[in-house]
Amino acid sequence: MRSIRVPGFKFAGVACGIKKTRRKDLALIFSERPAVAAALFTTNWVKAAPVIVGMRHIKRGLVQAVVINSGVANACTGAQGLRDAEVMCRDVASCLDIDAGLVLPSSTGLIGVPLPMDKIRSGIEKAADLLSEDSFSQAARAILTTDRDIKTSSAGCRVEGKKVVVAGMAKGAGMIAPKMATMLAYIMTDAAVEPRCLRAMLRRAVAETFNAITVDGDMSTNDTVLFMANGVAGNSPIKSGSREEDILFSAAREVMETLALKLVEDGEGATKVVEIRVLGSRSSAEAKKVAYTVATSQLVKTAFFGEDPNYGRIMAAIGRAEVPIKPDRVDIFFDGVTVVRRGAGVNAAETEAGRVLKQPSFTVRINLRQGNAAASVWTSDLTHDYVRLNSAYRT
């Protein structure tokens, strides 16, 4: 696999001893010029220190460097945590000779533990020395915690006849819920984009990708999605409503969808990726609510793990979504197989339905037959490995 490159961006990923395992735990992303930037953060009332600092820095709309450490989340760390997050930015700024306000910090890992600032500082110095256009995947590796593998994606498109790139990296295996962003994701392009247009593109793409997945329904204190456009491609800045916006949006959405599905695929303990598709709803908000309730039901997720076509648990979850429905209109399909027709179980289809569930990936289609709106949520199964990983996480 060729390494991902985005003109004008450099990357580094190093091990500085935050993780006991000696794995990479500090990443640096640097743009040769300040990039127009937009970000979305967790809506959790409990926000990690780097999120609070990042929300402050992003207000200028420009980011030139991102520093990310894994292993320690710098959340629930009080005033010291805020100071530490600021110091991280200042250390990066002085190594790279830029303004500290142009640095966006992120942390991920254990909550409640203070950052080991000596290690962080030496990691930043090491990373700054190693910055290179070819180190995209090294950075992508340094941001991981319980992830099984790196998550990267890229797409190309043409803007004003110029070839531009959109590329992204993400991490996240637990605390994945479809409510504003999802763990850490950094999307970069060399296209020039107007700030307002960039913000709108990010919001729209996140709603359809990172905000439509769930692993465990828990929401992190550190979620951050950042979109940077450094304009090195030399096009005239893309405006809202233009044809160029559509083109770049498609590429960005594709990159984010790929990353989002990789997050579900790599969900803690997951062995399956399941699309819950709700159709025939009165509004897409109601469709999403029903899809989300099914997608987070423990009983539905354990049935997926057991490859048990237990449509009864799906019906029970649909019915508690706090969306008025007419049960005797509901149809449910596992891929092409009808398992519920007009609210009643089709037991003859059980063997066939069981075969669908043996696949690593399939779609549960729920037709409420009371309108024309639809929505999808992607989820994983709930497995022994999920319990093993999360009951033994710190020990």
Added chain:
Amino acid sequence: MRSIRVPGFKFAGVACGIKKTRRKDLALIFSERPAVAAALFTTNWVKAAPVIVGMRHIKRGLVQAVVINSGVANACTGAQGLRDAEVMCRDVASCLDIDAGLVLPSSTGLIGVPLPMDKIRSGIEKAADLLSEDSFSQAARAILTTDRDIKTSSAGCRVEGKKVVVAGMAKGAGMIAPKMATMLAYIMTDAAVEPRCLRAMLRRAVAETFNAITVDGDMSTNDTVLFMANGVAGNSPIKSGSREEDILFSAAREVMETLALKLVEDGEGATKVVEIRVLGSRSSAEAKKVAYTVATSQLVKTAFFGEDPNYGRIMAAIGRAEVPIKPDRVDIFFDGVTVVRRGAGVNAAETEAGRVLKQPSFTVRINLRQGNAAASVWTSDLTHDYVRLNSAYRT
């Protein structure tokens, strides 16, 4: 243990072949005279046929017999399911020579499967023959599905100088969520109570007991809580606002609380019972919302299983409850041990906190410090056995 008796009530529990295991699967409860009755049913939009029929029959406010089968839920069974539930009532009525409208039906078990009506009919006949004042626990056994043991409770009190009894039986191990009733529970007293007073007592007691527990956050299609007062004690019917109401309410609440805690204790795969107590909230509704979010968090529940004092996951769950909080005011205690003070982790307490979590039962106290309201939710841990039981339920 002496068997529970409630004057004027007779019970039976038999095996009629609905379950493949030859365990008891049909229960009958009979009152020698029509009892004043109140019931609460699932708020799931998908309601099982016996719930729909039961909601119709309870309108009269009188119940003389209850028939319950386990093994098959008679949910998602369409028009045939409704007819079957009605036939169950008629069969009971003809065996006992009462009006079919005085029979309340319940079913629990697999969703989507039709009731085996021949077996049900022979079970009803057998049970009617065996009705006895001493068979309370036989009936309690016949209503179980994945429960490890029967759940019964009784309490006595004095009304107008007369000794009266309140007794109850319940079943439920999965699909336990604090939203209106919880699986099946039947509460009986020989006291005489006015209909309006009985309804109010049931609503109030359920809010504080069955509606304050969670095992998996899933809600059943069959939930039913029934409270019957047959008046055999001979007191003058208890009125709302009277001293007698307080006395009987205390006894009824005690019975329901004991049953509710047994449901959590026997939650599928559970090894621990944990009270999530939220204090210092602006309203008890907000307190319950926060407590419920913590109590259903997969990451919190797996940490309980791992006996890991991971307060970070609790903070993250508090923050996503959609209740505005000030994170830097929050205190968290595991029993007497402070693990978070003013939003920051107290890591020195980790060993001590770990000892608390090794107990089979403990309290997580969360003080939001923004008001005077409080609420509790009782929950269990999320274990390997939960996943094993629910991924292999039907196979």
